[in-house]
Amino acid sequence: MSEYMKEYKNVAEQFCLQGEVTEICPYGEGHINLTLLVTTTEKRYIMQKMNTRVFSDPDSLMANIVGVTKHLTARGIETLNVVPTKSGADFLKDADCYRVYDFIENTVTYQSASDIEVFKNSGKAFGEFQNYLAEFDASKLTETIKRFHDTPKRFADFKAALAEDKLGRAKECQEEINFILSHENTYGIAMDGLKDGSLPLRVTHNDTKLNNILMDAETGAARAVIDLDTIMPGSMLFDFGDSIRFGASTAAEDEKDLSKVHFDINLFKAYAEGYCGAVKDSITAREAELLPYGSYLMTIECGMRFLTDYLAGDTYFATKYPGHNLVRCRTQIRLASEMEAQFEEMGKIIADILA
Numbered sequence: 019m020s021e022y023m024k025e026y027k028n029v030a031e032q033f034c035l036q037g038e039v040t041e042i043c044p045y046g047e048g049h050i051n052l053t054l055l056v057t058t059t060e061k062r063y064i065m066q067k068m069n070t071r072v073f074s075d076p077d078s079l080m081a082n083i084v085g086v087t088k089h090l091t092a093r094g095i096e097t098l099n100v101v102p103t104k105s106g107a108d109f110l111k112d113a114d115c116y117r118v119y120d121f122i123e124n125t126v127t128y129q130s131a132s133d134i135e136v137f138k139n140s141g142k143a144f145g146e147f148q149n150y151l152a153e154f155d156a157s158k159l160t161e162t163i164k165r166f167h168d169t170p171k172r173f174a175d176f177k178a179a180l181a182e183d184k185l186g187r188a189k190e191c192q193e194e195i196n197f198i199l200s201h202e203n204t205y206g207i208a209m210d211g212l213k214d215g216s217l218p219l220r221v222t223h224n225d226t227k228l229n230n231i232l233m234d235a236e237t238g239a240a241r242a243v244i245d246l247d248t249i250m251p252g253s254m255l256f257d258f259g260d261s262i263r264f265g266a267s268t269a270a271e272d273e274k275d276l277s278k279v280h281f282d283i284n285l286f287k288a289y290a291e292g293y294c295g296a297v298k299d300s301i302t303a304r305e306a307e308l309l310p311y312g313s314y315l316m317t318i319e320c321g322m323r324f325l326t327d328y329l330a331g332d333t334y335f336a337t338k339y340p341g342h343n344l345v346r347c348r349t350q351i352r353l354a355s356e357m358e359a360q361f362e363e364m365g366k367i368i369a370d371i372l373a
Contacts, residue, residue: 145296
């Protein structure tokens with residue numbers, strides 16, 4: 019019997035599984051939750067030990083997931099299926115918290131876009147996910163990470179870290195500090211729109227990485243969007259923008275050589291074709307107008323968070339070397355500035371797709 023079988027077999031058997039448990043082993047590359055593949059005599063399941071340090075309210079988190087997945091299932095959309103415990107609960111809540119999903123067979127994930135068509139297909143998948151949930155009342159969802167994309171709040175956090183400058187690092191990054199400070203008037207547009215109703219409150223995924231889409235192993239078509247822990251109420255601009263932030267860059271997030279870091283307008287166009295084609299019937303005129311801004315906003319917000327953490331002593335993001343967060347900040351500022359310079363072209367691309 020393997021180590022994982024010994025430790026987790028009793029946990030797995032508290033869920034409504036089909037068949038007898040025959041094997042439990044680690045699965046996937048996630049860093050937040052412990053993910054295990056549970057095999058029984060009849061089928062396979064994914065079991066996760068939930069990280070309650072990151073997500074301190076597992077009840078609300080699971081209520082979000084169950085609400086969204088039930089909505090998708092009722093519409094005939096393939097999605098995660100939450101397997102209840104034998105007592106009928108959505109997850110096992112004890113000293114640790116566990117949940118189980120049916121394993122979605124014959125699927126693969128990609129860690130990065132191998133070509134432009136893959137990136138376009140990811141845009142289509144997340145656009146369809148948004149469109150399927152357009153009629154879901156997002157106000158019923160809980161913010162599992164409070165004020166996650168409240169950029170003005172992130173800016174206030176940045177200013178507080180700058181004022182304290184507890185390690186004396188501000189002198190090393192004055193150019194980056196000045197860039198963040200000089201763009202203060204651009205940070206509130208999305209939150210203001212949500213407050214005054216000019217932007218609709220929507221279900222947002224908030225972690226729109228390519229590897230959070232299960233692709234059919236044979237056809238390559240998107241089957242299901244997964245990793246729903248950060249499902250929250252928010253704006254379409256957040257999901258679209260964050261996809262562009264990491265997907266339309268020509269370099270890694272921590273590339274030291276800024277001459278390699280550029281915003282690729284062709285990748286933007288490919289993703290937009292997939293995404294906007296999917297949301298064509300549900301997107302509002304104001305959302306369409308602000309999609310380029312959303313790309314900039316999520317990028318500058320991320321850069322701001324990296325710089326805040328650098329000034330505060332690298333207490334949030336894991337770093338591999340001194341100055342790692344500052345390097346990350348610089349790549350995001352480079353991308354944000356190039357996006358800002360191409361707003362007009364980005365807007366025309368969106369308008370042509372939606373025409």
